[in-house]
Amino acid sequence: MKTVHHWIGGxxxxxxxxxxxxxxxxxxxxxxxxxxFAGADEVDTAVAAAKSAYATWGTSSLAQRTTILFRFRAxxxxxxxxxxxxxxxxxxxxxxxxxxxxxxxxxxxxxxCGITTQLKGELSTxxxxxxxxxxxxxxxxxxxxxTPFNFPAMVPMWxxxxxxxxxxxxxxxxxxxxxxxxxxxxxxxxxAGLPDGVFNVLHGDKVAVDRLLEHxxxxxxxxxxxxxxxxxxxxxxSANGKRVQAxxxxxxxxxxxxxxxxxxxxxxxxxxxxxxxxxxxxxISAVVAVGATGDTLVAKIKERAEKITIxxxxxxxxxxxxxxxxxxxxKVASYVTGAAAQGSEVVLDGTGFTVEGYxxxxxxxxxxxxxxxxxxxxxxxxxFGPVLVxxxxxxxxxxxxxxxxxxxxxxxxxxxxxxxAARRFQLEVEAGMxxxxxxxxxxxxxxxxxxxxxxxxxxxxxxxxxxxHFYTRGKVVTTRWPDPADSPAGVDLGFPS
Ligand code: NAD
Numbered sequence: 001m002k003t004v005h006h007w008i009g010g011x012x013x014x015x016x017x018x019x020x021x022x023x024x025x026x027x028x029x030x031x032x033x034x035x036x037f038a039g040a041d042e043v044d045t046a047v048a049a050a051k052s053a054y055a056t057w058g059t060s061s062l063a064q065r066t067t068i069l070f071r072f073r074a075x076x077x078x079x080x081x082x083x084x085x086x087x088x089x090x091x092x093x094x095x096x097x098x099x100x101x102x103x104x105x106x107x108x109x110x111x112x113c114g115i116t117t118q119l120k121g122e123l124s125t126x127x128x129x130x131x132x133x134x135x136x137x138x139x140x141x142x143x144x145x146x147t148p149f150n151f152p153a154m155v156p157m158w159x160x161x162x163x164x165x166x167x168x169x170x171x172x173x174x175x176x177x178x179x180x181x182x183x184x185x186x187x188x189x190x191x192a193g194l195p196d197g198v199f200n201v202l203h204g205d206k207v208a209v210d211r212l213l214e215h216x217x218x219x220x221x222x223x224x225x226x227x228x229x230x231x232x233x234x235x236x237x238s239a240n241g242k243r244v245q246a247x248x249x250x251x252x253x254x255x256x257x258x259x260x261x262x263x264x265x266x267x268x269x270x271x272x273x274x275x276x277x278x279x280x281x282x283x284i285s286a287v288v289a290v291g292a293t294g295d296t297l298v299a300k301i302k303e304r305a306e307k308i309t310i311x312x313x314x315x316x317x318x319x320x321x322x323x324x325x326x327x328x329x330x331k332v333a334s335y336v337t338g339a340a341a342q343g344s345e346v347v348l349d350g351t352g353f354t355v356e357g358y359x360x361x362x363x364x365x366x367x368x369x370x371x372x373x374x375x376x377x378x379x380x381x382x383x384f385g386p387v388l389v390x391x392x393x394x395x396x397x398x399x400x401x402x403x404x405x406x407x408x409x410x411x412x413x414x415x416x417x418x419x420x421a422a423r424r425f426q427l428e429v430e431a432g433m434x435x436x437x438x439x440x441x442x443x444x445x446x447x448x449x450x451x452x453x454x455x456x457x458x459x460x461x462x463x464x465x466x467x468x469h470f471y472t473r474g475k476v477v478t479t480r481w482p483d484p485a486d487s488p489a490g491v492d493l494g495f496p497s
Contacts, residue, residue: 007186009049010196026092026322027312029360038204043211050169053197072192088313090178105157107445112161137472139167140219149175162467234457245458250410257416258291265415266300272439273388322362332385342376409452
């Protein structure tokens with residue numbers, strides 16, 4: 001059986017802790033691969049490699065960095081299909097969706113290729129007689145990224161391209177459930193000419209993560225994953241003096257006003273709720289239907305959901321694949337089986353679904369729950385599966401209040417033809433990313449991605465300008481070059497003004 005090893009100092013390094021974890025093909029349920037789990041000493045080795053590489057990478061020219069990033073961009077582009085296949089084999093999502101995540105990651109590589117513009121400093125001349133002030137931004141050193149299973153290529157690329165473009169060196173701890181894409185990306189970076197040790201991949205679980213969080217040579221930690229772990233990462237890394245951005249879970253609402261194009265809204269709800277089997281942090285998991293058109297909307301969503309083809313991700317006819325693990329499948333199913341007892345109307349129940357010839361895969365069909373009470377488990381929890389809940393509201397204000405009462409605030413969307421209502425919503429809703437007639441408003445690479453409330457801990461969103469800010473620290477230089485003709489200023493104990 002194949003074993004996925006760490007990538008340290010520019011080469012594949014076999015684990016020494018004696019611990020490995022299983023990697024499963026979600027379509028068959030079979031363990032296809034083992035992955036090394038790092039112990040604390042292996043974390044120390046990876047951080048030491050990154051620290052040693054920083055000595056030269058931190059002072060490398062912008063031209064050198066961007067040349068390598070442009071080469072990496074071309075290699076990534078050429079290997080899109082291969083990376084998407086690795087993702088499908090370990091995550092289960094359909095190939096077209098896996099290609100989409102590579103494309104969205106590539107967008108952030110594009111941003112990093114243009115780091116020369118992002119890192120231009122500020123200069124004020126003649127702030128006082130012969131005094132200039134310059135603001136510059138410098139790299140931090142060794143930075144770490146800890147990423148979730150649901151975007152094994154894209155989420156690491158939210159982090160490392162801007163980080164290394166800014167002059168940092170990187171240690172990535174990808175999800176142990178689908179580790180192969182990260183290693184392939186590391187190989188491509190090396191092929192692009194990235195010096196050894198600038199980008200390292202360390203596999204593992206809590207043991208590896210917790211050592212990174214306390215390691216004195218790690219300056220900053222980027223995390224994307226579930227809210228409880230994001231909170232732990234933020235608290236622990238902050239207590240250890242590190243800069244932290246920790247992006248958490250979500251329950252993204254779509255508010256549908258009675259004047260919306262209901263066909264477009266139903267298309268968007270089905271695409272955004274069930275795409276990638278609902279395992280997206282920006283999935284629409286709750287629709288708030290305002291007014292009397294709610295029944296029509298639910299009927300239109302049901303009609304579309306019933307037509308979705310579910311099957312192995314490598315079958316081109318599949319629109320939705322399996323869930324990541326058997327345990328997660330069973331947990332998702334429990335929200336549907338328990339829904340009626342907690343007051344929901346079960347419109348579609350996908351729990352009995354399986355695929356012929358793939359009976360051991362982690363399958364579940366599409367579920368749709370209507371009139372879901374806000375105190376029920378299916379509403380309160382992030383289910384992270386193909387389960388869409390619908391809530392009803394009489395007015396815009398009532399719908400907005402439901403959304404703003406959620407502890408999460410990642411993404412949200414409004415569907416309406418009323419520009420005034422859409423404008424109010426943009427300003428009044430408590431979420432970090434808002435779509436107007438756009439169901440999954442993931443910002444393009446040159447804006448920043450991030451939620452509010454329990455969806456993000458820390459001050460910086462990820463990639464875009466915030467990403468560059470996160471991976472650099474500011475310095476302000478005040479300069480005076482006296483003219484030889486000036487008379488000496490003399491001693492003055494007053495505060496400089
Ligand atoms: P997870 O929180 O279980 O794992 C994320 C990472 O943390 C993994 O690398 C994992 O190995 C590590 N980890 C897990 N338990 C840990 C522990 N106790 N201590 C230290 N490290 C630990 O998340 P997941 O199941 O891989 O991913 C799904 C979650 O990620 C969902 O909640 C989803 O909403 C969220 N997510 C959020 C965003 C966002 O941008 N806000 C994006 C993608 C995914």
